[in-house]
Amino acid sequence: MRRDVFQAIADPTRRDIISLIAHQSLNLNSIAEKFEMSRPAISQHIKVLKECGIVIVNQEGRERYCEVQPRKLKELDDWLEPFRQIWESRFDKLDNLLEEIKSKSN
Template sequence: MRRDVFQAIADPTRREIISLISHESLNLNAVAERFNISRPAISKHIKILTECGLVRIRQDGRERYCEAKLDKLNEISVWVEQYRKFWESKLDSLEIYLNELQSKPKNNTNGNGNK
């Protein structure tokens, strides 16, 4: 099954793995040692990250090293950017509206025209 990048970052453990190996290439045991979950659970997370294209496994002799491929995160960046622009526009409109309300002269009547 081909997974997408959004599935990869949905899990906090996978996000932490990405962060960990983005600084240096680590073998599977070194990755597993940094977590309080089982080695098979880490392997499952690494498999998902590999399927999403965020991690590449490099064989070096008997060791398998995890390397981050962060260019796939651009897909998320593009998706988030469209919503950032949308919300910035909405918040700008709200700011303009609030400024207009504040600049209107205050009416000192009690609601029926009397002061």
């Protein structure tokens, strides 16, 4: 089973979970409350996020607090780096301008 950051963030629910707990750890039930799917479904998503290192789980009593490891998301940023240089280049900015002009004429 592939279990990397790219595969983990491919699912929109998992992206929402990451955003939800980015600034404050939440226990599993609190997370699950925010979604319209079953608790076990969320539990399985957390498992994926945990296995690829995006989330770590801190047990406190019977509760499990899920905490994001933002550094792990830097792997995505690193992959993007070479492309960032391209879209920030002058030529790509020109493309952007032309695209804007075209969309305004519609």
